[in-house]
Amino acid sequence: MKTFFAATIALSMLAAPAMAAPYDAGHAGKPGMGQSQGHPGSQQKPQTLKPIVQKPVVQKPAPKPQYSYNGRKYDAVRGPAWNAPRGYDAHRNWNRGQKLPAVYRNKSYVVDYRAYHLKKPAYGYQWVRINNNVYLVKANNGLVSQIVFNLFY
Numbered sequence: 001m002k003t004f005f006a007a008t009i010a011l012s013m014l015a016a017p018a019m020a021a022p023y024d025a026g027h028a029g030k031p032g033m034g035q036s037q038g039h040p041g042s043q044q045k046p047q048t049l050k051p052i053v054q055k056p057v058v059q060k061p062a063p064k065p066q067y068s069y070n071g072r073k074y075d076a077v078r079g080p081a082w083n084a085p086r087g088y089d090a091h092r093n094w095n096r097g098q099k100l101p102a103v104y105r106n107k108s109y110v111v112d113y114r115a116y117h118l119k120k121p122a123y124g125y126q127w128v129r130i131n132n133n134v135y136l137v138k139a140n141n142g143l144v145s146q147i148v149f150n151l152f153y
Helices: 003-021
Strands: 067-070 072-075 124-130 133-138 144-148
Touching: none
Parallel strands: none
Antiparallel strands: 067 072, 124 133, 133 144
16 A cells, blocks of 8 residues: 555656646647647737726715704805813813803804804804804803704814
């Protein structure tokens, strides 16, 4: 049994170079494996590869963020950079019924309601921007009565 395996391995090692040699090696001018003979006397034209032309990838623009107000959807607005007042947290969210500090009711945080499809505030109220949200607050004490989330992005 050992001699059978040894003989098989020896034969496979001897046959490996012959298997690796091309079919037409040593037969110059004669068609090799995979080549067509064509008609006698005709010359074959070398095949040229066509360059691969890739179509440009067209990316769809990302949809604009939207906000909802009074049952309608509007496109969010890219507003100017917003900075929190000194000493206050820039990422704090306020809820209805809470009172904003007087610093947030400053003119620099007040928003023009007409430019952003917001309803006209009642007498004594104003729209105030805090981060990306807009709050309707009472001007004299800062009581939050309405919130529009993500008006700015």
